[in-house]
Amino acid sequence: MSNECVKPEIPQFPELTFEEERHLYYLNGLEVPSVTTLMKPLSSDFYSTVDPEVLNKAAKRGTAIHNAVENYAKFGIEDIPPVYAGYFAGFRIAASRKFWRPKPRSTTKSCGMQARSICCASSTAG
Numbered sequence: 001m002s003n004e005c006v007k008p009e010i011p012q013f014p015e016l017t018f019e020e021e022r023h024l025y026y027l028n029g030l031e032v033p034s035v036t037t038l039m040k041p042l043s044s045d046f047y048s049t050v051d052p053e054v055l056n057k058a059a060k061r062g063t064a065i066h067n068a069v070e071n072y073a074k075f076g077i078e079d080i081p082p083v084y085a086g087y088f089a090g091f092r093i094a095a096s097r098k099f100w101r102p103k104p105r106s107t108t109k110s111c112g113m114q115a116r117s118i119c120c121a122s123s124t125a126g
Contacts, residue, residue: 065087068084069088
């Protein structure tokens with residue numbers, strides 16, 4: 001991996017805001033649920049049969065990768081533990097291809113009305 005300290009361009013979405021004190025997200029002024037809130041129903045039903053050790057290992061990996069991506073996006077530094085380097089390399093490939101940056105595009109519905117949709121610049125990670 002490169003040791004360059006190049007801060008990447010972070011796409012800005014002014015319509016999406018975050019209130020840090022109460023940890024709330026808003027889209028065009030309307031409160032929207034967090035990923036944790038959306039995933040909560042799955043955790044009690046779906047994940048109840050998964051070995052807690054497996055869940056803890058996955059949570060640790062997810063936190064490490066999340067922190068590394070956030071540090072890269074905010075500060076341009078790479079600080080991923082070697083055991084998770086492959087995940088971070090995958091992120092770097094996707095980011096370099098603008099895979100993760102949504103691109104607004106107009107589409108015409110059969111009724112003739114214009115609708116806005118979000119499309120990725122690339123539809124595959126590979």
